């Protein structure tokens with residue numbers, strides 16, 4: 354009996370990346386990998402209050418180092434869970450893609466690249482494209498409420514409609530990298546699919562922002 358329980362717990366754990374949404378909504382077990390499913394917010398009757406609560410949940414992803422390291426306020430990327438300055442030092446450059454001769458893709462390839470580092474297997478993150486979020490999309494140092502207002506502002510969100518914001522959250526490959534960041538790096542909470550569902554539900558409830 355005990356072994357049976359342990360085995361199924363293990364199986365569920367191993368299956369999580371692929372089935373996080375299903376597991377979350379059907380079992381009532383939450384949070385899934387640190388992110389609560391949309392169904393957890395069903396019993397908040399007021400639309401505004403539900404929208405705000407859902408956005409606060411989204412904030413766990415938006416303020417995660419995997420996202421913030423590429424959405425810095427300054428002139429260079431950050432790295433690691435401690436959000437330290439990028440080593441080696443690199444600059445944003447005119448196109449958020451580094452200095453001439455030292456562009457981001459000099460070192461960041463199409464995929465994560467594993468290396469044996471001092472602490473075991475580490476990796477150089479990789480994805481195409483790979484560049485810094487433009488300065489008007491900087492999130493570091495902002496509250497979740499401030500990020501919320503910024504996300505809705507076409508002047509600071511790449512001129513996106515709310516539907517396009519949903520599309521970006523749910524489908525964009527760089528956003529998705531946050532859940533597949535390579536060896537030695539903690540993924541963002543939940544899954545991109547679950548995060549996409551939260552974004553959809555936030556928009557459908559009026560896209561309200563925390564005060």
Ligand code: HEC
Pocket residue numbers: 414415419420421423424483484485486487490503504509510511518521522527528529530531532541
């Ligand atoms: C490797 C760098 C990188 C990482 C990692 C990254 N982003 Fe971005 N992000 C960008 C770039 C570059 C843009 C601008 C692209 C554009 O406007 O088409 C952007 C734009 C965005 C936008 C649209 C503009 C806005 O601010 O409203 C959203 C939303 C976004 N990112 C969400 C995320 C989330 C969520 C994560 C983490 C799960 C993340 N990003 C991780 C580089 C990154």
Ligand code: HEC
Pocket residue numbers: 418419422423430431432433434439440441443444445449450451452455456457458459460461476477478483484485538
């Ligand atoms: C000279 C090589 C080099 C260049 C150029 C370079 N990087 Fe990096 N970058 C690395 C290495 C190596 C790491 C892994 C460091 C580690 O985790 O110990 C890294 C890590 C990162 C991380 C950390 C990811 C995380 O969440 O921990 C981000 C973000 C990043 N780079 C963005 C950029 C951007 C944007 C550019 C261009 C403006 C760029 N890098 C240019 C070598 C480089």
